[in-house]
Each structure stands twice: as C-alpha cells, then as structure tokens.
Amino acid sequence: MRVLAFSLFLLLSLNTHAAAQRARPSEANVTEARALFIAGQAAVDSERWADAVDSFRRAYLLVHAPSALYNVAYALRALGRHRESRDAFEQLLTEHDNLSEQLLTDSRRYLEEERGRVAVLMLMGLDPDSTYTVRLDGTGRSDDGQRPLLVEADPGSHTLTVRAPGVDQPFVWEGEVTEGAHVRVPLHFEEPATGAEDGPEESHGGVLRSPIFWTIVGVLVVGGAVSAGVMLNRGDTVSPQSDRVYNL
Amino acid sequence: MNRLVLVSSLALTLLAGCASDGVLELTLDLPPAPGGERIYVFTQARDATDNPILDEWRDDADLDGVELGTARTQDHISLRSARDGIDVNVKLTFCSTVRCSTLEDSNAPQLLYTLRTPVYVGQRTSYTLRVAAVPTTRDPSVTVIDKCDIAGCVGGELRSYCRADGTHFCE
Numbered sequence: 001m002r003v004l005a006f007s008l009f010l011l012l013s014l015n016t017h018a019a020a021q022r023a024r025p026s027e028a029n030v031t032e033a034r035a036l037f038i039a040g041q042a043a044v045d046s047e048r049w050a051d052a053v054d055s056f057r058r059a060y061l062l063v064h065a066p067s068a069l070y071n072v073a074y075a076l077r078a079l080g081r082h083r084e085s086r087d088a089f090e091q092l093l094t095e096h097d098n099l100s101e102q103l104l105t106d107s108r109r110y111l112e113e114e115r116g117r118v119a120v121l122m123l124m125g126l127d128p129d130s131t132y133t134v135r136l137d138g139t140g141r142s143d144d145g146q147r148p149l150l151v152e153a154d155p156g157s158h159t160l161t162v163r164a165p166g167v168d169q170p171f172v173w174e175g176e177v178t179e180g181a182h183v184r185v186p187l188h189f190e191e192p193a194t195g196a197e198d199g200p201e202e203s204h205g206g207v208l209r210s211p212i213f214w215t216i217v218g219v220l221v222v223g224g225a226v227s228a229g230v231m232l233n234r235g236d237t238v239s240p241q242s243d244r245v246y247n248l
Numbered sequence: 249m250n251r252l253v254l255v256s257s258l259a260l261t262l263l264a265g266c267a268s269d270g271v272l273e274l275t276l277d278l279p280p281a282p283g284g285e286r287i288y289v290f291t292q293a294r295d296a297t298d299n300p301i302l303d304e305w306r307d308d309a310d311l312d313g314v315e316l317g318t319a320r321t322q323d324h325i326s327l328r329s330a331r332d333g334i335d336v337n338v339k340l341t342f343c344s345t346v347r348c349s350t351l352e353d354s355n356a357p358q359l360l361y362t363l364r365t366p367v368y369v370g371q372r373t374s375y376t377l378r379v380a381a382v383p384t385t386r387d388p389s390v391t392v393i394d395k396c397d398i399a400g401c402v403g404g405e406l407r408s409y410c411r412a413d414g415t416h417f418c419e
Contacts, residue, residue, distance in 0.1 A: 047407050054412030079406060137401050137417075156402065159371075238271045238372045240326030244311050246293040248329040248336060248367070 025063045033062040040071060049078045066096040070103060077114060082154050082179075086114035119177040121160060123149040124186045133163040148184075155179045164189045269328050270367040272398070276323040276340070277378040281316035287382060288313035289340055290348045293327050296335035301360050301390055305339070313346045316382070329367045336363040342382055357383040364395040368418035373400030 025033070040055030052075040060068035073088035089111035092099070099107065126132060126149055134141040134151060137158055141151050151160065160173040167189045177183055274293070281287045290313035292305055299305055314323045327336060338361040343353040359379065366373055375398050396410035401418040410416050 049406075050408050050410060050412050080402070154402070157372075238269055238370065240271050240328055241273050241372075242324040242326040244324065245326045245328055246309070246311070248293065248295040248327055248331075248334065 029062040033059040033065070033068070036062070037068060037071075040068075040075075044071075044075065049075045053079065066092055066099055066103065069096070070107060073107070073110065073114075077110060080154055080156070082114045082117040083152050086111060086118060089114060117155065117179045119153045119155055119179065119181045119183065121151040121153055121158075121173075121177070122182060122184045123151060123160075123162065124184055126162075126187060127164075130165055132165070135161045153177050155181075160185065162187055268369045269330050270332065270369040271372050272327040272329075272336070272363070272366045273372060273374040274325045274327055274338070275374070275376040276314075276325070277376055278314070278316055278321045278323060279379055279381050280318050280320060282382055284318070286344060287316045288343050288346050288348075289316060289321075289323065290343050290346070291323065291325060292339045292341070293325065294337050295329065295331075296337045296362060299337055301337040301339070301362060302388065310347065313341075313343060313348065315346075327367065330369065332367070332369050333365055334367060336366055337361070338363065338377070340377075340379065355386055358386045359383055360388070360390045361393060362390055363393045363398065365416070366393070366395065366398045368400065368416070371401055371418045373398050373418060375399065 036055045036059035040052045040059065043049070043052035043055060053072055056068045056071040056075060059065065060072060069088060069092045073085050073092060076082075076085035076088060089107050092107050093104075093111065121136075123134070126143075126147055128145065128147045131145070132143045132149070134143055134149070136151055136153060143149055155178055157176050158174070160175075162171045162173075164171070169189065171187050171189055173185050175183070175185075276289065276291060278289055290310070292310050294305055311325065314321060329336075340359045340361075341348050341353070342357045344350060344356070345353055348354075348356060361377065363375065366375060375393065377393075395416050396408045396414075398416070399406070399409055401416070402409060409418075
C-alpha cells in the first residue's frame with residue numbers, strides 16, 4: 001500500500017511553527033482545501049499522479065498543512081519528477097518544524113532517496129566570463145557563473161540547448177541519463193562560416209553589370225541561405241530512429 | 249538592384265522551406281500469426297486533417313507490411329511532421345500480401361486508430377500500439393489515443409505525459 005493519504009484531521013493540523021506565523025486560513029479556504037485533499041487522494045487511488053500533485057499543491061497553498069506538502073512531494077516522486085520531489089521534501093523539513101515522528105522519518109528517508117536520484121549534467125568548456133542561455137527540454141535554466149555549469153535533470157531522455165552570446169548556432173545535446181548519474185557534456189560552439197566576399201575585380205566599376213558577378217553572388221547567397229537554414233534548424237529537427245518513415 | 253532583390257527573395261524562400269520536424273516513434277507490438285498462417289500487417293499513417301480514417305487511402309507512399317511470426321513481432325515506424333498540433337490516423341490491415349494488393353485483401357481485417365497530437369516540432373515522442381490478437385473482421389470503430397498517452401519530453405515511464413492543467417509535457 002502507498003505511504004500516502006493522511007487523514008483529513010492532519011490536513012487541518014496547522015499548529016506548526018511556520019504556520020503559526022501565518023494568518024489562520026479562513027473557513028472558506030479550509031473547506032476548499034479539504035475538498036482538494038479528497039480530490040488528491042482520489043487521484044492517487046486511480047494513479048492520476050499529475051492530478052494529485054495539482055490538488056495537493058493547491059490545498060497546501062490554501063492552508064499550508066504539512067501533510068498536503070508531503071503528499072505533493074510523494075506524488076512528484078511517483079511521477080519520476082525527482083528534482084521537484086526533493087525540493088518539496090526539503091521545503092517540508094525546513095519550513096515545518098514539528099512534524100509527527102512518522103512524517104519526519106518518512107520525509108527524511110525520501111529526501112535522501114530523491115537526492116540520490118537526481119542526475120547532473122556537467123557542462124564543460126564554458127567561458128567563465130560569459131553568460132549562456134541554457135534550456136533543458138525547453139525549460140530555461142540559469143547560468144549562475146559556476147564552471148563547470150551543473151544542470152540537474154530527472155532520469156530519462158533529455159535535450160539540452162545552450163546558446164553562447166554572439167553565436168547564432170546553439171549547441172544541442174540529446175541523451176539519456178540514469179538515476180543519480182553525473183554526465184560530462186563537453187560544449188563547443190561552431191563559429192558562423194564566413195562567406196567569401198571577394199568578387200571578380202573589374203575596372204571602371206562595371207562589375208555590377210557583369211552576369212558572371214551576379215551568378216556568383218546568387219550562388220553564394222542561396223548556398224549561404226540553405227546552409228544557414230540547415231544549421232539554424234538543426235537544433236529543432238529530430239531525426240527518425242527507424243528507416244521506416246512516414247512523412248506526414 | 250532588381251537582381252539583388254530577386255536573389256535575396258529566392259534565398260529567403262529557400263530558408264523558409266527548411267522547416268523543423270518533430271518525430272513520433274511508433275512501435276507496433278503485434279501478435280503471432282494464428283495457426284501458422286502467412287499474415288502481413290500493412291500499416292498506413294496519415295495526417296488526419298486531410299485523410300479521414302474511414303476513407304480509403306490510395307497512393308504509393310505506404311511502407312511494406314511486416315510478416316507476423318510465431319511469436320510476437322515488433323515493427324518500428326517513425327512518423328515525421330513539420331507541423332505541431334495535428335492528429336494522426338493509423339490503419340493496421342492484416343493481409344495475405346505485403347502491400348494488401350490482392351483481391352482477397354480488399355476486405356481484410358483492419359484496426360483503426362487516431363492519435364491525438366502525437367507530434368511536437370523539435371521533439372521526439374513515442375507510443376507503443378499493442379495489438380492483443382489478430383482481428384478476424386474489419387472493425388469500423390476507431391480507437392482514440394489521447395495525447396497524454398504519448399510519451400515524450402519527460403523521463404521515466406508515466407501513466408500520463410500531461411501536466412495537471414492538461415497540457416502535454418512537450419507543449
């Protein structure tokens with residue numbers, strides 16, 4: 001059986017130190033939180049963990065009951081969102097200082113487990129004097145200047161995109177990380193190719209009238225555009241893994 | 249200068265044509281052929297916008313079918329699209345020939361599926377379509393696969409790949 005589902009009276013046990021410093025929730029908030037808690041438990045029973053997270057989180061925001069936050073952390077853990085689960089357990093243990101013995105023991109145990117499950121991408125080769133734009137699976141991550149830059153990730157497949165200042169082409173990494181792994185990701189940014197600008201020399205300024213000149217310009221511009229298009233799109237284009245492909 | 253404008257326009261047109269793609273990796277987990285029969289599973293996939301599932305799709309774009317074995321068979325097909333938000337219709341037809349090309353295949357047993365928004369540009373998603381047993385009739389009912397069942401953009405094996413607000417993790 002799941003180690004979840006605290007009874008409703010726990011939901012309303014608001015006499016924690018942190019809670020005591022907050023204004024007591026209104027009766028309307030308590031009523032709504034109770035309904036959300038019940039909805040969260042129902043979601044857990046039918047293994048709709050994402051719904052459970054939402055319900056328990058909203059309940060917690062309304063009344064700041066530690067049992068609701070515990071359930072948020074627990075449901076996040078079930079979803080494999082170990083970073084968020086770890087953070088929720090940490091918040092529970094730091095902001096609620098009179099948890100029951102059982103809740104305290106379980107929370108500490110799960111916190112250690114979740115800490116061990118979070119993987120870390122170590123971004124190597126970044127200039128310490130530059131600030132990069134980092135996105136993991138489309139979500140922005142801050143570059144705090146630490147080198148190597150550490151980006152936490154849940155186990156599974158990920159796409160990392162890093163943009164360097166002044167460089168058009170992003171660095172893209174796709175890969176799988178396992179629980180607790182520390183993966184070194186060496187970064188390199190390709191400078192944009194500089195096109196040959198030298199045109200044929202011609203006296204008297206008549207070069208603009210030369211069809212040869214315009215043919216060369218056309219080839220360079222179109223070729224450059226195609227190359228740029230391919231390069232710019234590389235970060236967003238995913239290659240099929242099978243050789244049996246339908247183009248929709 | 250007209251020539252410069254012309255060349256630039258051509259370049260921009262070519263650039264615009266280089267669209268990004270998203271890919272759904274579709275795995276078909278297929279049953280063994282009953283009684284040692286020779287059965288091919290002919291899989292067709294189309295953008296649902298222009299291809300109603302109950303229409304017959306006739307063109308040369310289809311892939312060859314895969315032959316069922318004595319144990320379960322897996323067929324891997326990549327569905328690539330440059331457009332977000334499309335539904336995808338999939339037909340599995342259980343034929344006696346590799347492309348369902350004989351007369352007797354014209355009414356071969358068939359299973360129909362609609363995958364809701366399974367492709368996200370710039371992302372790889374996946375779904376395993378499990379067929380328990382070889383059908384014996386052509387069933388016109390359509391099984392709809394919800395977008396929250398399409399895996400992608402988050403690690404682990406989840407029961408739902410949507411957030412609490414109903415948006416997919418790839419959105």
